[in-house]
Amino acid sequence: MADEEKVATSSFSAHSYNEFSEPQARTSVIYDNKDYGNSSEYADVPGSANEDSGMEKLLLEEEGGEGGAGDPLADDESGMSWQSAGTMVAAIIVGVAVLGMPEAVAQLGWLLGFIMILLFAGLEVFSGFALTHVFTAASITLKRRPKTFGELGLAAYGEAGARVVQRVQYAQLWAYCVVVQYIASKNLAYVIRAAGGKVCTVGTQAVVVLLVLPALQIQRLREASGLAVFGVATISMVLILYFSQMAAETGHTETDAEVPRSTKLPDSLVEVMVIAFAYQGQAVFPEIQSEMKRPADFRKSIIAASIFLTSVYCVVGGFGYGVIGPDAPMLYTWDEKKNPSQGRTTAACAFLVAHVLAAYVINASVINQAIARRVLPPEPSRIQWLGVTLMTEATYFIAANVVPSLTDWMALLSATLGMTLMLTMPAAFALKLRGSLGLLVPHERELYLGVLGCSGVLMIITTFAAIYKLSTANWDTGPFQC
Numbered sequence: 322m323a324d325e326e327k328v329a330t331s332s333f334s335a336h337s338y339n340e341f342s343e344p345q346a347r348t349s350v351i352y353d354n355k356d357y358g359n360s361s362e363y364a365d366v367p368g369s370a371n372e373d374s375g376m377e378k379l380l381l382e383e384e385g386g387e388g389g390a391g392d393p394l395a396d397d398e399s400g401m402s403w404q405s406a407g408t409m410v411a412a413i414i415v416g417v418a419v420l421g422m423p424e425a426v427a428q429l430g431w432l433l434g435f436i437m438i439l440l441f442a443g444l445e446v447f448s449g450f451a452l453t454h455v456f457t458a459a460s461i462t463l464k465r466r467p468k469t470f471g472e473l474g475l476a477a478y479g480e481a482g483a484r485v486v487q488r489v490q491y492a493q494l495w496a497y498c499v500v501v502q503y504i505a506s507k508n509l510a511y512v513i514r515a516a517g518g519k520v521c522t523v524g525t526q527a528v529v530v531l532l533v534l535p536a537l538q539i540q541r542l543r544e545a546s547g548l549a550v551f552g553v554a555t556i557s558m559v560l561i562l563y564f565s566q567m568a569a570e571t572g573h574t575e576t577d578a579e580v581p582r583s584t585k586l587p588d589s590l591v592e593v594m595v596i597a598f599a600y601q602g603q604a605v606f607p608e609i610q611s612e613m614k615r616p617a618d619f620r621k622s623i624i625a626a627s628i629f630l631t632s633v634y635c636v637v638g639g640f641g642y643g644v645i646g647p648d649a650p651m652l653y654t655w656d657e658k659k660n661p662s663q664g665r666t667t668a669a670c671a672f673l674v675a676h677v678l679a680a681y682v683i684n685a686s687v688i689n690q691a692i693a694r695r696v697l698p699p700e701p702s703r704i705q706w707l708g709v710t711l712m713t714e715a716t717y718f719i720a721a722n723v724v725p726s727l728t729d730w731m732a733l734l735s736a737t738l739g740m741t742l743m744l745t746m747p748a749a750f751a752l753k754l755r756g757s758l759g760l761l762v763p764h765e766r767e768l769y770l771g772v773l774g775c776s777g778v779l780m781i782i783t784t785f786a787a788i789y790k791l792s793t794a795n796w797d798t799g800p801f802q803c
Contacts, residue, residue, distance in 0.1 A: 376681070397612075406574070412680070417501065429592050448623075449603075449606065452603065460616075462754065471487035478752060481638075499726065500731060534710060552676055556672075559670040560637060590782065604742050685714070
């Protein structure tokens with residue numbers, strides 16, 4: 322075993338992963354100091370199938386095939402580093418959610434606001450670590466690196482698990498694309514009007530579709546990795562420009578609230594879910610892990626990303642509330658009556674458009690790849706790929722024109738699909754796969770069961786609150802109107 326290389330120790334276990342710098346040297350898989358043998362012995366691994374089912378065959382058609390007879394956890398020298406993966410995670414997650422922090426802190430108060438930010442930061446780290454356990458166990462079960470969240474479900478619960486996971490994952494990605502479509506169009510309209518032009522909401526929605534269409538012709542997620550750095554840079558410019566403008570215009574404000582301002586529970590729960598939304602993006606974690614040089618290093622990526630995200634959220638939430646006061650707004654869209662055209666606010670809108678378009682491309686690309694694997698040949702033509710992107714963008718366009726309240730839509734998305742992918746599925750899959758492989762350590766089962774119970778209660782309460790808020794929301798304009 323001289324060629325083994327130990328990597329970081331799990332948060333749940335004193336065991337360590339063992340990976341090989343020379344995968345051709347062995348044909349067996351070593352995980353938590355257990356040898357699962359060569360490819361012919363995988364049928365005896367708990368949770369594996371003796372022959373490919375229809376769902377597994379479909380999932381195996383993804384790039385890379387079955388991964389050969391070598392160690393599926395061996396390094397992929399062409400893969401992303403953990404630093405690049407962490408940057409991509411931060412870029413995908415930080416997104417527009419950071420712009421909701423000033424109002425969330427203002428409405429929840431200093432104490433509860435910051436407690437919620439730190440709580441969901443910890444839950445994101447838990448989610449990332451659990452998914453790393455699941456990814457490695459699924460690699461043993463499937464004899465190759467899983468490439469989607471659906472394949473994690475396949476490894477844990479077979480075809481039924483794969484179908485459920487895929488529907489939840491892609492529904493969450495689809496709903497998020499609706500969010501960025503909405504935000505991009507609203508801010509683009511502000512920029513155009515500030516420049517003296519005239520445009521309606523439907524018009525800017527169509528322009529957004531045309532702007533992202535060329536970028537969505539990429540057919541591999543790694544081709545979009547450069548957008549991660551671009552996304553972080555543009556959202557940073559949005560925050561700098563916005564708060565410099567607010568600091569110049571705002572005088573002393575009263576910011577001594579330490580508890581929620583509203584006595585209505587649904588209002589506070591919606592703000593809590595806005596903070597939770599700011600840490601959700603787990604739907605694409607398996608795709609990122611599968612394209613890393615060393616998937617076990619994803620734990621480093623998630624820790625680095627979480628530290629960055631939490632620092633940004635605390636600064637933005639605290640500074641926004643401290644400067645603007647209790648009337649701190651959601652900064653996803655701009656009210657031209659409250660925020661007349663200014664050089665810095667207009668520039669901030671332009672940078673925000675650029676940022677959400679980058680996030681749009683990354684998330685929509687995952688959906689396009691999933692659809693293409695099912696309806697297109699293995700090497701689709703450009704015309705075929707264009708047809709898929711036009712179809713998906715049409716659905717975002719329609720949905721973004723009929724959403725009555727963006728904040729309440731985000732809260733509903735966070736409470737249902739987001740929490741399922743962030744907590745419920747990682748805990749359930751880790752419990753099933755690690756239990757099947759005999760890897761659970763003392764109190765790990767209780768940890769996962771506790772997470773499942775608490776997340777279930779939280780999802781029920783916050784979902785009802787979000788639905789109530791949506792049902793009572795007032796439309797700014799009717800569907801498909803200016």
